[in-house]
Amino acid sequence: MLRSKLKVLALVPVLALAVAAAGCGKSDTPSGGTTPGAADAPQLLNAGKLTTCTGLPYEPFQFEKDGKVIGFDVELVDLVAKKLNVTQEIVDTPFDGIQSGVDLNSGKCDLAAAGMTITETRKQNFDFSDPYFDATQALVSKKGSGVTDLASLKGKKLAVQNGTTGDEYAKKNAPDVELVTFEDLGLLLNAVETGAVDAGINDNGVLYDWAKKKTDYEVVKEFDTGEQYGIGVKKGNDKLLKVINDTLKEAKSSGEYDKIYEKWFGKKPSK
Numbered sequence: 001m002l003r004s005k006l007k008v009l010a011l012v013p014v015l016a017l018a019v020a021a022a023g024c025g026k027s028d029t030p031s032g033g034t035t036p037g038a039a040d041a042p043q044l045l046n047a048g049k050l051t052t053c054t055g056l057p058y059e060p061f062q063f064e065k066d067g068k069v070i071g072f073d074v075e076l077v078d079l080v081a082k083k084l085n086v087t088q089e090i091v092d093t094p095f096d097g098i099q100s101g102v103d104l105n106s107g108k109c110d111l112a113a114a115g116m117t118i119t120e121t122r123k124q125n126f127d128f129s130d131p132y133f134d135a136t137q138a139l140v141s142k143k144g145s146g147v148t149d150l151a152s153l154k155g156k157k158l159a160v161q162n163g164t165t166g167d168e169y170a171k172k173n174a175p176d177v178e179l180v181t182f183e184d185l186g187l188l189l190n191a192v193e194t195g196a197v198d199a200g201i202n203d204n205g206v207l208y209d210w211a212k213k214k215t216d217y218e219v220v221k222e223f224d225t226g227e228q229y230g231i232g233v234k235k236g237n238d239k240l241l242k243v244i245n246d247t248l249k250e251a252k253s254s255g256e257y258d259k260i261y262e263k264w265f266g267k268k269p270s271k
């Protein structure tokens with residue numbers, strides 16, 4: 001009893017310091033640079049940094065390689081950071097907290113870039129940039145498994161990723177299938193590979209990328225869910241949203257977007 005009370009007391013000054021430090025950070029705006037002008041410069045959580053929430057691994061959008069987080073989304077946000085004259089700092093956190101808006105609203109990060117689909121529900125909790133990528137749900141399974149669609153999974157196990165549009169799609173469209181929930185894509189794909197589940201549902205981009213390397217597995221089906229990815233910011237953070245949208249627009253017209261796309265997907269985006 002006494003011990004835990006002491007612990008709490010001991011924490012108070014530390015917390016006070018942390019709050020003061022966070023307050024200091026908030027009043028700092030990035031300085032220098034030509035665009036945006038000082039008046040239009042968004043307030044960043046940490047001076048000199050653009051803090052991004054993302055859920056790793058989500059290859060090829062964001063994943064770790066040789067101790068560095070790289071990927072398609074990472075490079076797009078790097079362009080935003082460059083425009084702000086700051087550097088991007090990535091916070092790896094479960095996707096469910098990103099998509100619910102909890103992370104943005106609690107000030108964990110300035111923006112969220114996580115291969116995240118723009119949805120009506122999410123739009124109620126935070127704001128999205130203009131769409132930057134098209135996606136659809138897909139099903140991955142071992143070659144020769146007999147899995148061809150959701151109907152063929154009747155009574156079998158399907159891996160879903162917590163809080164994703166794939167999770168939602170499976171709950172609605174696969175009532176006779178046993179859904180097994182995983183916190184991230186890495187765990188989901190691992191379950192597919194070990195045979196702990198019969199198939200996995202997730203976005204087409206990440207599944208095709210995985211099946212390219214894991215040649216015993218294939219994408220057996222795409223569902224026409226017509227999704228589009230957007231970058232999330234806290235509701236009302238219009239200054240940052242404008243910088244993101246301007247950056248996306250400029251990257252598309254300059255050809256920079258196509259270059260990044262080709263680097264991570266091996267082909268030009270279809271228009």
Ligand code: GLN
Nearest residue numbers: 095114115116117164165
């Ligand atoms: N695009 C999907 C969604 O928004 C999956 C995103 C992810 O798992 N990172 O739910």
